[in-house]
Amino acid sequence: MTPRHRRLLDHIRQHGDTSVEDLARVLGVTTQTIRRDIRELEDARLLARYHGGVSIPSTVENIDYDQRRVMDSDAKRRIGQLAAAQVENGRSLIINIGTTTEEVSKALLHHRGIRVVTNNLNVASILSGCDDAEVIVAGGLVRKRDRGIVGEATIDFMRQFKVDIGIIGVSGIEADGTLLDYDYREVRVTQAIMEQSRQVWLVADHTKFGRHALVRLGSIAQVDKFFTDLPVPAEAAEAFEKAGVEVIVAGAEQEK
Template sequence: MNKRQAEILRIVTRQGYATIDALAGRFDTSHQTIRRDIIFMDHAGLLQRFHGGAGAVDGRVRPRYDDKRALALDAKHAIAAEAARRVGEKMTVFIDVGTTAEALAQCLLPLRVGCRVVTSNLNVGLALAGHPTIETVVAGGTARTRDGALVGPLAIALVEQFSFDYAFIGFSGFDTDGAPMDFDLDKVLVKRAAIGRAATAVGIIDASKYRRQASIRLAEAVALDQILSDARPPAALADALSGAGVEIILARRAALSAVESCERSNP
């Protein structure tokens, strides 16, 4: 590594994540130069390359999407089943990107509730396509990551046309004041649009997110109405969320039976 690359590695290791924009400004060089540095260090196994930046190599900050699908399965299934029970007749709901959101779509499959699902997630759209009672609206936009996220002005414009009874939002961690945080600005902008159009904004996260921070504040803590998770947050975070008026709801593990029956009927 040259001196700049060594410093980039130090920054990413300390922060957990750094954007190409921030690094280019820090070193007064081009985005392309930083991108080449990141590619070199990713190939060397020193850090992880992501769209728009780089993350720590140990995977604790931002696991690869394919790895996420195998993490905390019981927790995600319980959260998804709990969320699905909130979807009622004639509701319009938004389902975000992520593996818990995909589990939520699977939980909706056996239901015969006449509702509308709006999503910026190709995987959710494909899972619900052709459902006899659920109208599925998939945002347009650019799909550039393996999680099926649709981003950009087209996705935001479509989301802003609706009023949602619930917006089920995933994210990667919390700031010290309880604000939800994520890594990808393009995805964050779509999430913000959905939260802004929702009567009830629900964070759907497993307990592994409680002790993480990401690089972008998604919204202030007060923008969320509820956190739906599998365990209570640490005391400091619980106090911050309570002070912001966020209700913490624990998914019942009994909800897994609904998911298991769903998976059996939709292998």
């Protein structure tokens, strides 16, 4: 996405359904330029267009995995590097499904003596290249679209462990600190991961704020550390402060 695409999406997330004319005025471009941007973002399933304006897409279906993997990839890489830097050698972890958690696993490749439980075949594949890591893969139903593993068998599997750190991603964060996702089966696995972790670390870029999804996963109050790429938006700051979660922002200097 271009910087203007990001500004456009951020404005709609903050203000809701918006007309083409308002977007053109806010971004300082012509309506023709905005309509072209909207077509591109609609093709990427990041926007839903209606007569005269645009809105955030359906709350029941996530963006395709291949698209999510390249969206804000630099921010996700910085978040992954910052989170991994705080994982000490010799720790046990559970890492769940998500493109940002996959960036954490890439940044863990040089850690020593770690043991990682995961329901994400992409994470397992990445960490299989780490000579000094033991990787344990959950059983269950493999989703073809993103190679995530979900289902009752996965929940039972996770409940066999008690790890130092659970590293999770989410699809959306409400202003009141509610954590959201799209797949009920995936949510239940993530809830089990949180229960079996002594500390819960959430990794999510700023676009997750104001992004609506169907299923409630939990609350930011259940999280110990939150790794992101920009400061928490003003409308959510009170909920984060009340929860006492430690917010750690990965700035541009984190990029390698």
